[in-house]
Amino acid sequence: xxxxxxMGKEELLEIKRNLELQYKEMxxxxxxxxxxxxxxxxxQLNLGMGMLDVINSTSDLIGEDGIDFRxxxxxxxxIEAKRLLASMVGVKAENVLVAGNGxxxxxxxxxxxxMLQGVRGHTPWCRLEKVKFLCxxxxxxxxxxxxxxxxxEMINVPILADGPDMDMIEELVAADESIKGIWCTPQYxxxxxxxxxxxxxxRFAALQxxxxxxRIYWDNAYSIHHLYEDKQDNxxxxxxxxxxxxxxxxxxxxxxxxxxxxxxxxxxxxxxxIKNLEAIKKQISLKTIGYxxxxxxxxxxxxxxxxxxxxxxxxxxxxxxxxxxxxxEILGRELEGTGIADYxxxxxxxxxxxxxxxxxxxxxxxKCQEAGVTLTAAGATFPYGVDAQDRNxxxxxxxxxxxxxxxxxxxxxxxxxxxxxxxxx
Amino acid sequence: xxxxxxMGKEELLEIKRNLELQYKEMxxxxxxxxxxxxxxxxxQLNLGMGMLDVINSTSDLIGEDGIDFRxxxxxxxxIEAKRLLASMVGVKAENVLVAGNGxxxxxxxxxxxxMLQGVRGHTPWCRLEKVKFLCxxxxxxxxxxxxxxxxxEMINVPILADGPDMDMIEELVAADESIKGIWCTPQYxxxxxxxxxxxxxxRFAALQxxxxxxRIYWDNAYSIHHLYEDKQDNxxxxxxxxxxxxxxxxxxxxxxxxxxxxxxxxxxxxxxxIKNLEAIKKQISLKTIGYxxxxxxxxxxxxxxxxxxxxxxxxxxxxxxxxxxxxxEILGRELEGTGIADYxxxxxxxxxxxxxxxxxxxxxxxKCQEAGVTLTAAGATFPYGVDAQDRNxxxxxxxxxxxxxxxxxxxxxxxxxxxxxxxxx
Numbered sequence: 001x002x003x004x005x006x007m008g009k010e011e012l013l014e015i016k017r018n019l020e021l022q023y024k025e026m027x028x029x030x031x032x033x034x035x036x037x038x039x040x041x042x043x044q045l046n047l048g049m050g051m052l053d054v055i056n057s058t059s060d061l062i063g064e065d066g067i068d069f070r071x072x073x074x075x076x077x078x079i080e081a082k083r084l085l086a087s088m089v090g091v092k093a094e095n096v097l098v099a100g101n102g103x104x105x106x107x108x109x110x111x112x113x114x115m116l117q118g119v120r121g122h123t124p125w126c127r128l129e130k131v132k133f134l135c136x137x138x139x140x141x142x143x144x145x146x147x148x149x150x151x152x153e154m155i156n157v158p159i160l161a162d163g164p165d166m167d168m169i170e171e172l173v174a175a176d177e178s179i180k181g182i183w184c185t186p187q188y189x190x191x192x193x194x195x196x197x198x199x200x201x202x203r204f205a206a207l208q209x210x211x212x213x214x215r216i217y218w219d220n221a222y223s224i225h226h227l228y229e230d231k232q233d234n235x236x237x238x239x240x241x242x243x244x245x246x247x248x249x250x251x252x253x254x255x256x257x258x259x260x261x262x263x264x265x266x267x268x269x270x271x272x273x274i275k276n277l278e279a280i281k282k283q284i285s286l287k288t289i290g291y292x293x294x295x296x297x298x299x300x301x302x303x304x305x306x307x308x309x310x311x312x313x314x315x316x317x318x319x320x321x322x323x324x325x326x327x328x329e330i331l332g333r334e335l336e337g338t339g340i341a342d343y344x345x346x347x348x349x350x351x352x353x354x355x356x357x358x359x360x361x362x363x364x365x366x367k368c369q370e371a372g373v374t375l376t377a378a379g380a381t382f383p384y385g386v387d388a389q390d391r392n393x394x395x396x397x398x399x400x401x402x403x404x405x406x407x408x409x410x411x412x413x414x415x416x417x418x419x420x421x422x423x424x425x
Numbered sequence: 426x427x428x429x430x431x432m433g434k435e436e437l438l439e440i441k442r443n444l445e446l447q448y449k450e451m452x453x454x455x456x457x458x459x460x461x462x463x464x465x466x467x468x469q470l471n472l473g474m475g476m477l478d479v480i481n482s483t484s485d486l487i488g489e490d491g492i493d494f495r496x497x498x499x500x501x502x503x504i505e506a507k508r509l510l511a512s513m514v515g516v517k518a519e520n521v522l523v524a525g526n527g528x529x530x531x532x533x534x535x536x537x538x539x540m541l542q543g544v545r546g547h548t549p550w551c552r553l554e555k556v557k558f559l560c561x562x563x564x565x566x567x568x569x570x571x572x573x574x575x576x577x578e579m580i581n582v583p584i585l586a587d588g589p590d591m592d593m594i595e596e597l598v599a600a601d602e603s604i605k606g607i608w609c610t611p612q613y614x615x616x617x618x619x620x621x622x623x624x625x626x627x628r629f630a631a632l633q634x635x636x637x638x639x640r641i642y643w644d645n646a647y648s649i650h651h652l653y654e655d656k657q658d659n660x661x662x663x664x665x666x667x668x669x670x671x672x673x674x675x676x677x678x679x680x681x682x683x684x685x686x687x688x689x690x691x692x693x694x695x696x697x698x699i700k701n702l703e704a705i706k707k708q709i710s711l712k713t714i715g716y717x718x719x720x721x722x723x724x725x726x727x728x729x730x731x732x733x734x735x736x737x738x739x740x741x742x743x744x745x746x747x748x749x750x751x752x753x754e755i756l757g758r759e760l761e762g763t764g765i766a767d768y769x770x771x772x773x774x775x776x777x778x779x780x781x782x783x784x785x786x787x788x789x790x791x792k793c794q795e796a797g798v799t800l801t802a803a804g805a806t807f808p809y810g811v812d813a814q815d816r817n818x819x820x821x822x823x824x825x826x827x828x829x830x831x832x833x834x835x836x837x838x839x840x841x842x843x844x845x846x847x848x849x850x
Contacts, residue, residue: 037497045495049482052719056481057474070470072462072688100525101717108712112537116551116575126541126551146711150541263497265719286571287533292526294477294690295717 003339004417004424012421019418023371026411031372033408038190038350039399040263043319047312048262054301055294069293076281077269081296085269087306089223089255090237095271097280100291103256103268107217108146110252113283114180115150119213120249120279125152125180134172134182136164138353138381138392140190140219143183147383154383155179159192163200173209181215187235188222191353191381191394193346195233205241207250218253222349224313225259227321231347239271248273257299259316259350260309267291267299320350323397323405327352330406334413340420343395352395353381359390360419367415373408428764429842429849437846444843448796451836456797458833463615463775464824465688468744472737473687479726480719494718501706502694506721510694512731514648514680515662520696522705525716528681528693532642533571535677538708539605540575544638545674545704550577550605559597559607561589563778563806563817565615565644568608572808579808580604584617588625598634606640612660613647616778616806616819618771620658630666632675643678647774649738650684652746656772664696673698682724684741684775685734692716692724745775748822748830752777755831759838765845768820777820778806784815785844792840798833 004012055061061069063078076082077098086093099106118124125131132153135144139159147154155172157164164184173179184204186196196204204216218238226232242250249272256268272280303309328345331354335341342355356364362378369375376394379385395412397405429437480486486494488503501507502523511518524531543549550556557578560569564584572579580597582589589609598604609629611621621629629641643663651657667675674697681693697705728734753770756779760766767780781789787803794800801819804810820837822830 039497042493045493048495052481052484056477059477068467068470070473070687070689072464072683074689102713102715105713112541116537116540142711142714149708149711258497262495262719264495264499264715265717283574286567286574288527288530289567290527290689292690292717292720294687295720 080300091271098269103254122213130178132179141380144383163196166203177210188349191351193344198236201236205245216251226348330409354393355391363419505725516696523694528679547638557604566805569808588621591628602635613774616776618769623661626661630670641676651773755834779818780816788844
């Protein structure tokens with residue numbers, strides 16, 4: 001295909017007229033397709049139904065250490081679930097806290113604790129003039145939203161092919177004591193799909209932040225969410241690297257089974273040093289008597305171990321892979337070589353990150369919406385919702401059916417071409 | 426029985442020698458009985474086992490409004506669960522938010538939101554010089570612990586027979602803008618067991634606090650937790666009273682099924698005005714994608730409605746009542762008329778509040794512990810753990826078996842007499 005920018009005005013106008021006709025027809029179809037979020041589809045939900053059978057009124061609900069899963073107690077999760085969740089991310093069970101049905105509340109709790117009580121004896125952030133977080137971009141909108149709500153200033157850091165720009169990060173954290181954290185989605189990143197290289201992980205583990213209460217907020221949401229058997233990214237486990245680097249307390253890692261078992265009823269966990277865990281347990285002991293242990297043991301009995309996770313995730317992949325393949329096939333066929341689009345080809349996770357030409361993303365998303373295809377809001381993948389170049393669009397192919405996805409991507413590529421030509425003319 | 430204070434020294438010494446012998450024998454038994462918390466016992470847990478059968482892999486898990494309970498979404502609880510929990514406390518479903526497995530996190534969230542973002546546009550508390558809470562005493566230790574952790578100053582308010590001292594409360598909140606809240610357990614109060622009268626509830630609803638972000642934190646934990654069929658306290662519903670009094674936003678009420686279904690895996694809710702709810706939903710939308718909807722529908726299908734709750738709570742009462750009766754029988758037989766003890770005879774809830782002679786509670790609890798009977802720590806029912814008169818002991822009869830309870834109370838009355846006589850001599 002020819003690069004659009006090399007075409008003459010007449011040629012572009014001719015293509016545009018044709019696209020406008022197609023777009024008009026699409027609008028007449030009154031579509032209603034939602035691609036805003038990385039939600040599992042109905043077939044994926046059905047994979048988790050066995051979860052609802054593994055415990056019932058005849059089950060033995062006493063733990064290996066004698067606790068009754070039905071009663072109050074156990075602040076940091078049952079040992080059986082610690083072991084299971086530890087296997088998801090390759091850490092030791094003793095470093096794990098198992099909580100409720102989402103990892104976001106765990107992250108929010110860490111920020112709130114830092115704001116109000118401070119991190120392990122350091123000044124509470126709410127008493128500081130300024131607190132800043134580094135935000136690799138594009139990134140996860142919910143990280144940015146909670147950081148903004150708490151009044152923490154966000155600094156963009158570009159994501160390169162191997163991970164965030166480490167030169168920039170090393171320099172910033174060493175120089176500025178008000179920088180207290182960095183948000184990372186290190187594996188199959190939201191939305192870029194990249195996985196940080198071993199070298200990047202080691203540089204993270206060796207960071208020398210000026211702020212002693214600086215932590216890496218390592219949202220390892222997609223640790224076992226591979227799409228392919230033959231192409232899998234392997235993330236170096238950072239907790240062990242931090243220990244080796246003499247920085248044992250530097251990282252909080254987060255993970256959950258939301259996209260493994262059932263999104264509304266999974267279990268979330270975090271892993272960090274024993275010393276950090278002790279401080280965290282002390283804080284959460286004031287806000288809860290304990291998380292839902294029955295849902296924890298449900299997960300243990302359904303998945304059993306790492307191998308149980310692996311075989312289950314292969315079933316998810318079998319549902320997700322054709323959708324990613326379809327999106328990439330359509331983008332390839334329709335946009336490859338046009339010079340108006342750049343996009344990622346992830347080996348796992350839930351997103352394809354799409355970069356349009358400058359100043360096009362908002363308009364593409366608006367025009368898709370007008371044709372009944374809802375995409376994640378423009379700018380959502382950036383702090384404060386501001387994508388300065390107005391280029392990035394997060395494509396979330398998981399929730400819609402294959403047939404609908406084909407229709408939606410048909411709209412998307414027509415709109416992308418149309419908007420790009422409007423900009424070029 | 427004679428009043429101990431009227432006895433002569435010789436008589437007291439004679440009784441004391443006898444008690445010391447009994448106490449020595451009790452210590453030899455190497456007991457290990459835990460009466461620290463209001464935990465349901467094994468038989469009560471078994472009542473909830475049907476909860477684990479009402480949904481399984483063959484269940485229809487689509488809500489009446491079309492949402493899939495298994496997937497992400499629905500911030501404030503499914504409508505079916507709102508309706509069910511509304512029936513627990515006599516409010517409208519539209520005023521209810523249904524959350525996760527405990528009401529403590531909901532209360533903590535409210536305080537955190539007030540600290541960091543402020544209540545509906547008012548200055549965040551973390552930016553104020555001083556924030557104070559009124560604390561009716563004796564009260565619930567966990568309320569006080571979270572308030573203390575957040576640096577909020579606590580002011581004791583005595584609880585009278587009909588509820589907290591309303592004259593004092595009205596005067597304080599009208600005069601001091603730094604008073605931002607009050608903790609209440611209005612029905613079968615923890616630990617006194619009293620229920621606020623209609624008059625007290627109406628005075629609460631009509632409060633005119635100087636601080637516009639003042640809220641009543643109404644922890645209605647025992648709304649359906651009656652012990653008797655023929656003696657039941659009825660708490661006036663405060664939300665409606667606040668509306669009538671022209672103070673619709675004045676109260677947050679909290680409740681949960683922790684002591685109804687299963688303590689580790691219940692659902693919690695709160696009710697407040699629609700305007701308050703909107704502000705709360707906005708905040709929690711940043712920390713969670715939603716609470717566990719499967720556990721919510723599990724409760725709906727198991728209990729069905731108010732009548733379902735009622736018949737279920739009668740089964741709990743049948744287990745709890747003999748324990749309360751036993752405690753009251755032993756206290757009556759051994760201590761009535763001695764003038765060394767005062768205690769409550771609640772119609773519901775989980776506690777009997779026991780007042781020893783001044784400066785005795787700590788020593789009684791210590792000596793019980795030495796004989797293997799663990800009670801809630803002395804002072805726990807007061808802010809900062811300070812019971813100035815050192816009198817109050819919270820008796821929690823629910824968790825131990827009837828046989829163990831008899832033994833434990835045997836130790837308790839012997840120790841109470843012994844310590845009282847030591848003080849009198």
